Amino acid sequence: MSEAMLKREISLTINGKTHALAVEPRLSLSDMLRDELRLNGTHIGCEHGVCGACSILLDGVPIRSCLMLAVQADGHNITTVEGMCNEDQTPGILQEAFQEAHGMQCGYCTPGMLISAQALLTENNDPCLEEIKEAIGGNLCRCTGYTQIIESIQLAACRMREAD
Amino acid sequence: MKAAKFNYILAESIDQVVEALDKGDGEAIVIAGGQTLMPMLSMRLARPETVIDINKIAELSGIDVAANEIVIKACTRQAEALAAAEVRTRLPLLAKAIAYVGHQQTRNRGTLGGSLSHGDPASEIPLAALAMDAHVCLRSAAGTRQVAMADYFLGPMMTARTDNEVLLSVHFPIPLAGARVGTAFHEVSERRGDFAVVAAAALIHLDANGICTHAALAIGGADSVPLRMTVVEDALRGGKPEPDGIEAALGGIEAALTPGNDQHASAAYRRRVARVLAERALKDAVAEAQK
Numbered sequence: 001m002s003e004a005m006l007k008r009e010i011s012l013t014i015n016g017k018t019h020a021l022a023v024e025p026r027l028s029l030s031d032m033l034r035d036e037l038r039l040n041g042t043h044i045g046c047e048h049g050v051c052g053a054c055s056i057l058l059d060g061v062p063i064r065s066c067l068m069l070a071v072q073a074d075g076h077n078i079t080t081v082e083g084m085c086n087e088d089q090t091p092g093i094l095q096e097a098f099q100e101a102h103g104m105q106c107g108y109c110t111p112g113m114l115i116s117a118q119a120l121l122t123e124n125n126d127p128c129l130e131e132i133k134e135a136i137g138g139n140l141c142r143c144t145g146y147t148q149i150i151e152s153i154q155l156a157a158c159r160m161r162e163a164d
Numbered sequence: 165m166k167a168a169k170f171n172y173i174l175a176e177s178i179d180q181v182v183e184a185l186d187k188g189d190g191e192a193i194v195i196a197g198g199q200t201l202m203p204m205l206s207m208r209l210a211r212p213e214t215v216i217d218i219n220k221i222a223e224l225s226g227i228d229v230a231a232n233e234i235v236i237k238a239c240t241r242q243a244e245a246l247a248a249a250e251v252r253t254r255l256p257l258l259a260k261a262i263a264y265v266g267h268q269q270t271r272n273r274g275t276l277g278g279s280l281s282h283g284d285p286a287s288e289i290p291l292a293a294l295a296m297d298a299h300v301c302l303r304s305a306a307g308t309r310q311v312a313m314a315d316y317f318l319g320p321m322m323t324a325r326t327d328n329e330v331l332l333s334v335h336f337p338i339p340l341a342g343a344r345v346g347t348a349f350h351e352v353s354e355r356r357g358d359f360a361v362v363a364a365a366a367l368i369h370l371d372a373n374g375i376c377t378h379a380a381l382a383i384g385g386a387d388s389v390p391l392r393m394t395v396v397e398d399a400l401r402g403g404k405p406e407p408d409g410i411e412a413a414l415g416g417i418e419a420a421l422t423p424g425n426d427q428h429a430s431a432a433y434r435r436r437v438a439r440v441l442a443e444r445a446l447k448d449a450v451a452e453a454q455k
Contacts, residue, residue, distance in 0.1 A: 005169050025172030025215065028202070047165040048203035052269060061243070061272045067202040068273065069195075071172060072219060116269070137356050138267025 010074035014039065015083030023070040030054040032070035033080060041081040043111050045140070052139035055112035056080050062119040064138075081111035084118060093163070094118055094156040103152030105143035112139045117153045125160045127153075167205035171214040175221060178303060181330050184216045186305040190327040194218055196239050199266065199274035200282045224277075224332065227251065234336045238277025242289070243268070245276060255336050257347035257367050261292035264349065267357045277331045283316075283323040286360045286385035290317065292349065294390050295365040295382035298336045302329040310335075317389035343369040343377065346453030348445040351385075352437050354428065360385045361429045362437040366445035368405065370453045376405050381446060386423040386438040393417055393442065405450045414443055 007022035014037070023032055030047075033039045033056070045051035047066050054065040057079035084092045091099065094114055104110045113136055120127055120135035127135070132153050141149060175181045185192050192214035195201050204210035218224055224239040229250050236245055245251050246262045265271060265279070265288050279289040280300060293300075294313040301310055302325055311324045318324060325331060339345050351363035362385040369378035379400040384390040399413035423434035 005171055008172070024169070026167040026169055026205070028167070028206070031166070047206050049199060049270065052267070055269050058272070062269045063273050064269045066206070067198050067270070069172075069198070069202075069215075069217075071174070072198070072217065119268070135268065138269045 008071050008074075010071055012073050012075060013077045015079060025069065025071050027070040028066050029056075029068040029070045029073050029078075030065035032073075033065060033078075036070075039080050039082055041111050043108055045108065050140070051109070052112040052116070053109050055115040055139065057115060057119060060119075060122070062116055079115075079118075081114050084114060093159050094121070094153070097156035097159065098149075098152040101148055101152040101155050103144070103149045109139055109141040109143075113141065113149055117156065121153070121157055121160055125157050125164070127157060165206050167202075168208055168211045170205075170212055173214060173216045175216050175218055178221060178223065178330070178332065181216055181218055181221070182303055182305050182328075184214060185328045185330060188212075188214050188216075188328075192216055192327075194281070194330055196278040196281075197241065197273040197275040198278075199270045200278060200284075218330070229254075232338055234338060235333050236276050236336070237333050238281075238331045239275050240277075242266075242271040242274045242276065242279070246271065254338055255296070256345075257296055257349060257365060258289075258292050258336065260347060260349035261288040261365060264288045264351055264353075264357075264360070264363070270357075276334055280316075280334060281323070281325060281331050283318075283321050283389075284359065285317070285320050285387065285389050286363065288349070288351070288360065288363060288384070291363055291365050291382050291384040291390045293334060293336070294392060295367050295380045296336050297380070298334055300325075300334050301332045303332050304329040308332070314392070319388050339369060343371070344453045345369055346449040346451065346455075348448035348452065350441045350445050350448075352441065362386050362423075362434050362441060364438065364441035364445040366442070366449040368400075368446070368449040368453045370405075370450075374404050374454065376400050376403060376450075379405075379446075381442055383417075383421060383438050383442060386421040386434045388422070388424075391421065393420055395420055396442065396446075400446070405446070407447060410443060410446045410450070414439055414446075417442055 011020040033042045043053040045053035049067045056065045116136050193212040228235040252259045299312045316324045346368045348366045351360040365382045367380040379397040381393040395416040396413045418435045423431040425431050
């Protein structure tokens with residue numbers, strides 16, 4: 001095995017906490033989050049960039065964590081679905097809205113949906129229907145038919161505006 | 165669905181990339197945004213010995229505006245280009261095309277250079293670049309060369325870029341001052357954000373009298389490479405583009421395309437959709453130029 005195949009030291013911030021670890025170059029960021037750090041909130045659906053379940057925020061913008069190598073996350077700031085809770089670990093506004101408005105059934109797509117919705121509402125807390133559809137366009141759900149997910153995001157948006 | 169082992173080089177300079185590609189002798193590959201390469205690695209459709217990461221090379225990222233062209237560096241994210249004022253105002257066809265590329269999660273990582281290096285016959289950025297008469301700058305140990313989009317696409321996922329070359333930048337000419345410019349991009353895909361089944365890009369210049377001085381129509385997904393429809397362009401240039409004239413000019417388009425049959429669509433469907441999208445794109449581009 002050549003030296004370049006060996007594990008590489010990386011350091012990154014995840015949900016406000018700094019992690020330093022050694023990873024093989026071929027390890028995807030999604031596998032690192034789940035297998036190395038046990039942040040199993042990030043789900044892996046297709047592993048080739050189609051389903052959106054593994055979405056995370058990289059320096060504040062949503063990306064698919066299965067389409068990035070863990071080594072490439074060195075020095076970056078990541079938010080996973082675990083980072084969307086309140087400080088006391090109770091569900092955040094979006095998570096609560098998904099629960100109340102039945103924005104999930106099997107729950108597989110939910111972490112990715114929450115991340116995409118969070119990215120949208122951080123930029124715009126009064127999105128129109130088309131903007132919500134565009135924001136979650138890269139996340140597949142095979143249960144809900146999307147209507148309740150959209151309603152959940154609208155509910156969260158309404159609460160965020162009230163909280164402002 | 166896990167990548168095979170590979171050597172990883174986090175390149176700090178273009179020279180280092182070129183040296184590693186040369187040393188790799190066809191077994192080394194560049195990773196930029198990874199939106200195409202990562203799935204290929206996961207599915208082991210690609211098993212390179214060495215992956216060369218160009219994300220940390222500052223001179224490969226950003227947009228430069230020169231007198232007669234806008235230069236977009238290879239590692240510039242699609243989202244960054246889409247948000248850039250100079251792209252929206254001066255390269256509107258590119259902005260319209262990028263809006264169809266994947267989703268926000270993929271545009272935040274995906275790069276212009278990556279899309280052009282991959283050369284999928286149905287992808288949007290290569291199609292817009294072809295319609296806009298762009299060229300790319302390629303670098304290898306032997307030196308730097310420029311290749312026009314017209315000479316760049318050789319076959320499905322095959323381009324004039326050789327295994328030991330890295331794409332540095334894509335150069336888009338800026339229309340001459342005074343021309344009234346109209347552009348349009350249309351596509352049919354199975355779901356929003358998917359690869360196009362067929363896509364059409366149109367770019368029209370009109371003079372002060374409404375005469376067409378330049379017409380570009382490019383079709384993707386309906387042949388082994390994205391293609392300019394020169395037979396249509398020739399018919400439009402020099403006249404006033406009226407709806408009847410556009411429909412007549414499109415007469416030769418189906419014969420100019422050799423689409424494939426696959427699980428997504430038949431050849432006959434692709435031909436028909438190409439003609440419909442071409443008509444929409446040309447009419448929209450003309451209407452925009454006439455505004």
